[in-house]
Amino acid sequence: MRMFETRWNFLYVVLAVLVLFSLFAIPKIAVTTLERTRGQIVTVESNET
């Protein structure tokens, strides 16, 4: 019974991780995705513009 109780308490940890992820990780991921385009020389085909 105590083991099951501990298992359910794990939900608090999952929720805390998700909240922290949405607070800190998501902005970081979004900015990093854009920053990956830096420094890459892109050649534009003539019909692109």
Added chain:
Amino acid sequence: MRLWLKVSLVSLIVATAAVSACSLIMLTGSGRSNLDLAVQNTLTDQQVRAASWSTAMDDQIDRQYSDTAKRSLARYLIGKFADENTILLAGDDVIYNCTTIEPDRYLPISGTSQQYVIVEIDGSSILIAGSLETIEDTDYQLYAVRDITSVFTGIEEMAHRFALINLAAVVLTGAILMALVRLVLKPIDTLSRNAQSIADGIYDRRIPVRESDEVGNLADSFNRMAEAVEIRVRELRDEADRRTLLMSALTHELKTPMTGISGNAQTLLGTKMTEEEKEDSLLRIDAECKRIERLSQKMMQLIVLRQNGELTLQPASVQKLLDGIAASCAEQIRQRGLTLQVECDRDVLPMEADLLTSLLLNLIDNAGKASSPGGTIELRAHGNVISVTDHGKGIPKEELDKITQPFYMVDKSRARKAGGIGLGLALADEIARLHHAGLEFESEPGTGTIAKVVFYEDV
């Protein structure tokens, strides 16, 4: 952990995960499209300026021009089409550059296609787009430079705003979810507390059923179960009470003849008696033994009847039953100086004839004991009722509810003198119950008593 908390937490986790995933998709999509727009605008701008400048150069340049003259013309014409972010190079020579950026360091153009690159210069994100224009064997690199730091900072700001909105949404959704789930699961909580009460022996608790959903159905089923348990427990208690009462009454009833037997035996053993006195004592012992025998027989009948849940009832003629009873008790009635009148307007009734005969003989016997010589006893069958009426001394109203209890006698001394043991009406009541009927009594002291066997089922 309580159920409502588990459900709320799981829902909140799913909602937070969904909102986080949506935020991430929206942010990256929005950032990408903003960046694409900025790149597209810069490329178009660069392309337009390059086309305009190269057309003007083609129109005005002369093969005879020296390199210096050609570069002066190029500078003059680019000044007409350029803005402050346009850069024109001819090889390593800077022809036009109002910025501090050296674009060929970041984007050395090769080939004739348009190219671009995003670089970070002094903490700013700079988009450099350029193309190679060849006029009169001279290669010119025309660049357009744009500061797109706002695209990056915009996405970063939006991401932080989204994070705060997410946090607020999690808190708000959590509060609403917990309140709602708690409200929805409240009947289950009540159900649990009431089940606990029943387990503790409180059987009269019920749950108010307000909804017709699954929880409402569960509450309704629980109420019905609680009612069944309450009825069963009450029946068991009543049965236990009846047994205790029966045992105490039986013990008491056995005590009287046993005392008589013991007293007479001691007298026989310890006293010098004449033959007549001895015979008298032995007769008294015999009478008490017969009384105990009758008591045990009646008790056995009562126990057997109570153990029988159901009887197989057969439709039988009521007239025949009443005639048989009249014949059986004719001698007894005659000895008491009474008259028995029989009336019947009922054809058949489902019955176990021997038991019903025993019941009615019991009622007639009681009526005979209560009547004075010369009196009349009426045995009637009318509709669903068979009644025995006497015009004897009657029964006080407060005694009527108790007379079917085992060993209960209205006038104990008189009943014992008449050979009664107080089990006749208890037996009659059991027989009536097995016939899906009940015993009812109407009586007025000094006027008489009507004992009715009322068949409850429409037969």
